[in-house]
Amino acid sequence: xxxxxxxxxxxxxxxxxxxxxxxxxxxxxxxxxxxxxxxxxxxxxxxxxxxxxxxxxxxxxxxxxxxxxxxxxxxxxxxxxxxxxxxxxxxxxxxxxxxxxxxxxxxxxxxxxxxxxxxxxxxxxxxxxxxxxxxxxxxxxxxxxxxxxxxxxxxxxxxxxxxxxxxxxxxxxxxxxxxxxxxxxxxxxxxxxxxxxxxxxxxxxxxxxxxxxxxxxxxxxxxxxxxxxxxxxxxxxxxxxxxxxxxxxxxxxxxxxxxxxxxxxxxxxxxxxxxxxxxxxxxxxxxxxxxxxxxxxxxxxxxxxxxxxxxxxxxxxxxxxxxxxxxxxxxxxxxxxxxxxxxxxxxxxxxxxxxxxxxxxxxxxxxx
Numbered sequence: 001x002x003x004x005x006x007x008x009x010x011x012x013x014x015x016x017x018x019x020x021x022x023x024x025x026x027x028x029x030x031x032x033x034x035x036x037x038x039x040x041x042x043x044x045x046x047x048x049x050x051x052x053x054x055x056x057x058x059x060x061x062x063x064x065x066x067x068x069x070x071x072x073x074x075x076x077x078x079x080x081x082x083x084x085x086x087x088x089x090x091x092x093x094x095x096x097x098x099x100x101x102x103x104x105x106x107x108x109x110x111x112x113x114x115x116x117x118x119x120x121x122x123x124x125x126x127x128x129x130x131x132x133x134x135x136x137x138x139x140x141x142x143x144x145x146x147x148x149x150x151x152x153x154x155x156x157x158x159x160x161x162x163x164x165x166x167x168x169x170x171x172x173x174x175x176x177x178x179x180x181x182x183x184x185x186x187x188x189x190x191x192x193x194x195x196x197x198x199x200x201x202x203x204x205x206x207x208x209x210x211x212x213x214x215x216x217x218x219x220x221x222x223x224x225x226x227x228x229x230x231x232x233x234x235x236x237x238x239x240x241x242x243x244x245x246x247x248x249x250x251x252x253x254x255x256x257x258x259x260x261x262x263x264x265x266x267x268x269x270x271x272x273x274x275x276x277x278x279x280x281x282x283x284x285x286x287x288x289x290x291x292x293x294x295x296x297x298x299x300x301x302x303x304x305x306x307x308x309x310x311x312x313x314x315x316x317x318x319x320x321x322x323x324x325x326x327x328x329x330x331x332x333x334x335x336x337x338x339x340x341x342x343x344x345x346x347x348x349x350x351x352x353x354x355x356x357x358x359x360x361x362x363x364x365x366x367x368x
Contacts, residue, residue: 017053021046024059026088036090042066043074043107052079052128058135059088060103064110065120073119074107076153079128084135085157100134100157101317109163110139119143120163123175126150138162144185147173155180159316160189165211170196170223181316183207183309189235193221203230204316204323206309210237213261220274222246231323232268233257233306242271250276254301255283302330 022039023046029038033046036059040046043063046056065072076082085100109120120140123130125148133156137144144163147153153175160168160180165187174197181204182189189208192198208217217237222244230253232239239258242248248271255268268283269276284298304324305311311320 018055019051020055020057021050022057022059023063024086024088025061025063026059036086047074047077047080050077050080052077054079055081055083057086058082058084058105059086060105061088062106062108064108074121076121076123076126076130076132078126079130081129081131081133082135083131083133098134101315104136105134106136106138108136108139109141109144119146121145123147123150123153123173126153128152130154131156133157135159136161140164140167142166143169145169147171147175149173150175154178157317159183160185166191167208169193170198172196174198176201178202179317180204181206183316185209187211188216188219190218191221192219192223192225194223196223197225198223199226199228200230201228203227204309205230205232205239206234206323208235208237214238214267216241216270217258219243220246220248220271224248227251227253229253233303233323234309235259236261238267238270240269240271241267242274242276244273247275248277250278251280253281255281256301256303257306258284302326 021033022036023033023041023043024036024039025041027037027039027041029035031041032038033040033049039059043056043058044066050056065074083095083098084105085098085103087097087103107120119142121132121137121144123146127150129152131154135158137158137160140163142165144160144167146169148171150173153173155175156178158177158180160182161184163185167185167187167189168182169191170193172194177198177200179202180200183204184207186209188210189205205217210217215237216239217235218240220240220242224247226249228251232253233256235258238260239255240248240250250269258268260267268285269278282299282301302325303322304326305322308322310316311318311322313320
């Protein structure tokens with residue numbers, strides 16, 4: 001009983017003294033982070049001040065690591081929640097109008113002086129619930145996002161774009177990505193390795209280019225990973241490559257228009273040595289030795305406009321996004337695994353306003 005009381009008191013203490021830190025690079029007040037008027041000018045100042053249980057809210061703008069140095073980066077703090085998408089003019093104390101599309105928060109490694117940071121965002125030795133929600137991660141020349149020896153890391157509504165080389169690297173960690181976009185990066189885009197157990201729900205992987213023939217866009221090395229309700233299209237390279245021991249589960253996913261060396265469509269999924277479970281998905285090419293079920297091989301998913309994934313407004317998470325299915329022509333309609341949808345409570349792509357795009361029917365279990 002005494003131990004339970006001590007544990008209760010510990011968590012009550014954390015919640016009772018939790019703080020909210022505000023960041024707005026146009027704030028004109030005292031810049032101590034206590035309100036939108038007095039917001040910190042840089043994200044790093046808020047990170048330095050935050051403690052386990054705190055929340056950091058960031059208004060629209062471009063934020064760079066302080067120091068303009070190759071080795072500077074933003075490090076996620078243990079137990080801190082990072083929320084982006086607030087109006088720089090008014091903020092929003094209730095979170096009701098937080099919108100990461102209309103009020104984009106861009107974490108950029110480009111120092112505007114001809115140099116850029118090697119890494120940009122790092123989560124290291126994180127064990128308490130840590131959330132990053134609504135950010136762009138851009139312009140890193142190596143390791144745009146690195147997660148090392150961490151659990152309970154949740155990344156939501158993140159766009160990882162225009163980075164180079166080993167873009168997202170997961171080492172001995174178990175992060176969860178939901179409603180994220182990995183677009184227009186070069187080199188290996190997602191590396192999951194060294195005993196990691198990563199999961200990707202409702203994610204888009206598009207327009208990424210490997211630097212060499214047969215280099216993977218996604219590589220799972222001696223680790224486990226899960227992809228559910230994901231769309232992986234328009235990439236150049238071996239799209240998914242399982243190496244060494246480990247396992248991969250792929251459900252309700254679409255692989256389409258991926259090319260190796262820009263010439264031929266091949267090798268969407270390559271995993272000859274790992275335990276591989278693939279079902280209720282579309283792929284053009286599949287090479288593996290494990291269980292496959294309910295695959296639609298070379299069945300054109302008939303996207304609204306596969307050449308314009310972000311749509312005419314060039315913004316992901318909006319109703320004109322090109323990777324919606326044509327209704328009623330797509331063979332992917334009503335072919336998803338409903339159990340996966342219900343188990344993960346993960347309808348297809350969520351718009352920034354919190355609603356489902358009008359061309360998606362959450363209840364008909366679309367693959368996309």
